[in-house]
Amino acid sequence: MPGKAKTVLIWFVVAFLVYAIVKSPDKAADVxxxxxxxxxQAFEGIGNFFSALVGK
Known part of the structure; x- marks a missing residue:
């Protein structure tokens, strides 16, 4: 049953995403x-961390 629940949840999420994009494409693009x-920003932060770590 957990496999079936996962499949249903995935289809629900996909359906919601399609609905959100069709209903409000501008807001979906902003998200x-x-x-x-x-x-x-996360990758820049990681890069800055390693640059500081190696540079100092």
Whole structure:
């Protein structure tokens, strides 16, 4: 049963994402852009950490 529940949950999430994109594409794009910005900042922070660690 856990495998079936996981499949249902995945389909629910996919359906919700499609609905959100169709209903409000501008807001969906803003959310994706925000997530991308967070990921970029995280990698910059990791890079800065290792640069400081090696440089000093």
């Amino acid at each position: 994706i852009k925000g997530i991308g910005d967070v990921i970029v």
